[in-house]
Amino acid sequence: MASPRVVSLLPSTTEIVCALGLRDTLVGRSHECDFPKGVEALPPLTEPKLDADAPSRVIDDRVRELVGEGLSVYRVDADRLRELAPDVILTQTHCEVCAASVGDVEAALQDWVGGRPEIVALQPNTLADVWDDVGRAAAALGAASAGDALRARLTDRVTELGERAAGGASRPRVATIEWIDPWMAAGNWVPELVSIAGGEELFGSAGSHSPWLELDALRGADPDTLVVMPCGFGLERTRSEFAPAAGALASLRAVREGRVALTDGHQYFNRPGPRLVESLEILCEILQPERFPARHEGAGWEWLDGRLPGEAGRREG
Numbered sequence: 001m002a003s004p005r006v007v008s009l010l011p012s013t014t015e016i017v018c019a020l021g022l023r024d025t026l027v028g029r030s031h032e033c034d035f036p037k038g039v040e041a042l043p044p045l046t047e048p049k050l051d052a053d054a055p056s057r058v059i060d061d062r063v064r065e066l067v068g069e070g071l072s073v074y075r076v077d078a079d080r081l082r083e084l085a086p087d088v089i090l091t092q093t094h095c096e097v098c099a100a101s102v103g104d105v106e107a108a109l110q111d112w113v114g115g116r117p118e119i120v121a122l123q124p125n126t127l128a129d130v131w132d133d134v135g136r137a138a139a140a141l142g143a144a145s146a147g148d149a150l151r152a153r154l155t156d157r158v159t160e161l162g163e164r165a166a167g168g169a170s171r172p173r174v175a176t177i178e179w180i181d182p183w184m185a186a187g188n189w190v191p192e193l194v195s196i197a198g199g200e201e202l203f204g205s206a207g208s209h210s211p212w213l214e215l216d217a218l219r220g221a222d223p224d225t226l227v228v229m230p231c232g233f234g235l236e237r238t239r240s241e242f243a244p245a246a247g248a249l250a251s252l253r254a255v256r257e258g259r260v261a262l263t264d265g266h267q268y269f270n271r272p273g274p275r276l277v278e279s280l281e282i283l284c285e286i287l288q289p290e291r292f293p294a295r296h297e298g299a300g301w302e303w304l305d306g307r308l309p310g311e312a313g314r315r316e317g
Helices: 011-019 056-068 078-084 102-108 127-140 144-165 190-196 215-221 235-249 276-287
Strands: 006-008 026-029 046-048 074-076 088-092 118-122 173-179 225-228 260-263 301-303
Touching (some): 011 088, 011 127, 026 078, 074 102, 078 102, 088 102, 088 127, 118 127, 127 144, 144 190, 173 190, 173 215, 190 276, 215 235, 225 276, 235 260, 276 301
Parallel strands (some): 006 026, 006 088, 088 118, 173 225
16 A cells, blocks of 8 residues: 655644654645654745734734634645645644644635545543553554554653652652743643643643733742743744743742743644653753753753753752
8 A cells, every 4th residue: 555645733743743754745744843853844835814923912912813713823725735745734623723623724725626534533632541542643643553553652751750759758849831921821732741741830720722811829838849941943043032021030039049941832742742751851850860861951942040961960859
């Protein structure tokens, strides 16, 4: 049987396809698919209807405007999609703001007659959903056994990390920040990751969408650790976007005691795919530095006060 021609409209599904060993089946991607290295060479099929480089508040205002008018946040290149003639399109129904949705894809396919590709729409809300979606994607590509093996490797690693983290001396109270202006806490699978890493998430609930967050509530909770993971922002941009807001949080214990971690929310945490395991490792390093070496520090995350990997005086939790 010939291998399917696959279009992936999510960074996470692109990573799943590649982790399954099926990189050669990909013929198209979303504009955000950039891992593993080399997938950028595939033709992009989506683009946002906003300036992704604008400040957080401007992006949020534009998203609200589009959604309020019943419009999609993304465009799908229908002409190029037809030229690529995929057998399978991987997309999502989880969040209309995060990536192209089933509705966007259906609109791009509305003029097709015959030979329409299969649309596989994932909707991960919890860690279990993410691992199940690995199996769903694999089955759609005719690689069910590879999917089972990948899922087993990922869940085994999560179990291993959780067992190591369970021996921590304390359970820090954690606030995870998914957007800075306006403030939003992280939900869905992130509270589960925090719990497995030995922390207590204060605002987000496992399996529920990320909630808006009032600064007074954040100050009132006074978390032990603050982990900043803006959706779509790399580490450098997280740093620059958080800097103007940091003053409003100066009274927090986490700020005073140097327990504010900035992360690469683009590559980690917000992609429901294989690298949620690395995201868990990052949280373990942040919350329990005495038990986990800082393998990702300096690339996947950094302390707000500028400590470098291995720097003398690195605080321990």
